[in-house]
Amino acid sequence: MTTKPRRGPLAGLRVLDIAAFLAAPFSASILADFGADVIKVELPGMGDGLRKFPPFKNSTSLHFNVMARNKRSLTLDLRDPVGKELFLRLVEKADLVTENFLPGTLEKWGLGYDVMKARNPRIVVIRVSGYGQTGPNSKLYGFGTSSQAFSGLTYLSGYPDRPPVTSPISLADYIAGLFAVIGALTAVYERDVAKSDLGQEVDVSLYEGLFRLMDFHPAEYQQLGIVRERTPVPRSSAPLGMFAAKDGHWLVLSVSSDSVFDRLAEALGRAELAKDPRFYTNQVRVENREAIEAIVVEWFGQRTRDEILEELNRAGVPVSPVYNIADIMEDEHYQARENVVVVEDPVLGPVAMPNAVPRLSRTPGEVRTTAPLLGQHSAEVLSEWLGLSQAQIDEIQAILGGKRSE
CATH class of the missing domain: 3.40.50.10540 (Crotonobetainyl-coa:carnitine coa-transferase; domain 1)
Known part of the structure; x- marks a missing residue:
């Protein structure tokens, strides 16, 4: 056959x-x-x-x-x-x-x-x-x-x-x-x-x-003499990284532009952060990473994963749950696709x-x-x-x- x-x-x-x-x-x-x-x-x-x-x-x-x-x-x-x-x-x-x-x-x-x-x-x-x-x-x-x-x-x-x-x-x-x-x-x-x-x-x-x-790394070394080292999170933007919800689930947050940070500040109920000289641009946010991420840690720690996803997705802030394979198999987006x-x-x-x-x-x-x-x-x-x-x-x-x- x-x-x-x-x-x-x-x-x-x-x-x-x-x-x-x-x-x-x-x-x-x-x-x-x-x-x-x-x-x-x-x-x-x-x-x-x-x-x-x-x-x-x-x-x-x-x-x-x-x-x-x-x-x-x-x-x-x-x-x-x-x-x-x-x-x-x-x-x-x-x-x-x-x-x-x-x-x-x-x-x-x-x-x-x-x-x-x-x-x-x-x-x-x-x-x-x-x-x-x-x-x-x-x-x-x-x-x-x-x-x-x-x-x-x-x-x-x-x-x-x-x-x-x-x-x-x-x-x-x-x-x-x-x-x-x-x-x-x-x-x-x-x-x-x-x-x-x-x-x-x-x-x-x-x-x-x-x-x-590795893309730009050879140019960075050849032109600027920079040898990149291990860092807890990339240094290019802030806030950026893993944050824990109050129910123990992890989420990843990525704020790479000033307009996204403005939306994040609104979602956090802290619209004034967008005018704060420590956080006004991505460059100064990177310099003050610990301060802004402490605010994010506190906010995440008061909410469940689902609550965080609902609020930040509604605000247009890039956020994602950190999934294991069991999560993936149950996820409605995976199923729809x-x-x-x-x-x-x-x-x-x-x-x-x-x-x-x-x-x-x-x-x-x-x-x-x-x-x-x-x-x-x-x-x-x-x-x-x-x-x-x-x-x-x-x-x-x-x-x-x-x-x-x-």
């Missing part, structure tokens, strides 16, 4: 995802959300290492279950001559390949970009690594935490009297995955719309995605996961399936992509099944 035809703006785009764990597979999952036919190529008998990553239910990794959504699974050993040749035949039919091996690994296996390009000059290869394909660090192993530290972001995170802290999620991987999607679609556009009819390599490193978010979608899984039953992002008005993305079983679509893919008969597929699988992966 074949998989239903894919819908969406990327329907017809064929992707071979030979990557493991997070960054590159995340980029492939985004492409799959919008209709690309993504084939998850996995090692026979083992699969992607993320399949063995917690949390688990019924021996199924929930992490992998979401990461590999909308994909089909094909098992091949790329180091085996038969598997290697099958992969290159698939490359001939593909638009994109996503990989995140240590630079030089595919070349060692005889599957580098030049080899793929010789079989398909139109192939676009997304290469995600810790430090990029070139440079003195290119052969070093890089993961999310090390890449975040190398990017400069970790140094800025936390409090000045404590060690730097890293993100509680794999921020470097997910940001790199987003830049990989940008690179992939840019390369496909150049190939198909600008009509070069040629593929190319897209080199994405984990640290560079985060470093791009359908940010969480529930997908039926053959092992787990209904599984909740984030919906496709971004929203397209005419050709939206869609989460159709959870992760496939290991090798679930091997015969289907070899038939559809390569036109192999069932007898040929059985012969190949008998050969591959008799070889032990090391």
Whole structure:
């Protein structure tokens, strides 16, 4: 039984995802959300290492279950001559390949970009690594935490009297995955719309995605000699930061302009604060941060979270509750926007996961399936992509099944 035809703006785009764990597979999952036919190529008998990553239910990794959504699974050993040749035949039919091996690994296996390009000059290869394909660090192993530290972001995170802290999620991987999607679609556009009819390599490193978010920091250092340090809250505006309600809930308040501060002063019942020389402009408010934030702390401490949200939202002051996942699952805005979608899984039953992002008005993305079983679509893919008969597929699988992966 074949998989239903894919819908969406990327329907017809064929992707071979030979990557493991997070960054590159995340980029492939985004492409799959919008209709690309993504084939998850996995090692026979083992699969992607993320399949063995917690949390688990019924021996199924929930992490992998979401990461590999909308994909089909094909098992091949790329180091085996038969598997290697099958992969290159698939490359001939593909638009994109996503990989995140240590630079030089595919070349060692005889599957580098030049080899793929010789079989398909139109192939676009997304290469995600810790430090990029070139440079003195290119052969070093890089993961999310090390890449975040190398990017400069970790140094800025936390409090000045404590060690730097890293993100509680794999921020470097997910940001790199987003830049990989940008690179992939840019390369496909150049190939198909600008009509070069040629593929190319897209080199994405984990640290560079985060470093791009540092934005003006290189200019600030080069022009002004400033090395930013950890601060409890950003120094650019006030009041700004986390404030506790009387019921114990936290909220974040952000007042970045004088007009917003005027509205905040009205909401606090202290309209005179807008004329106070200590608070008249953002610059002087930053200089008198402790004074203005003490007033905010007192006001917040006399009200519940819901009361604060109602009053400040009515006044047009940017404020938000600090949510945990239980809050998110119950929030009416999340529900109205359908940010969480529930997908039926053959092992787990209904599984909740984030919906496709971004929203397209005419050709939206869609989460159709959870992760496939290991090798679930091997015969289907070899038939559809390569036109192999069932007898040929059985012969190949008998050969591959008799070889032990090391």
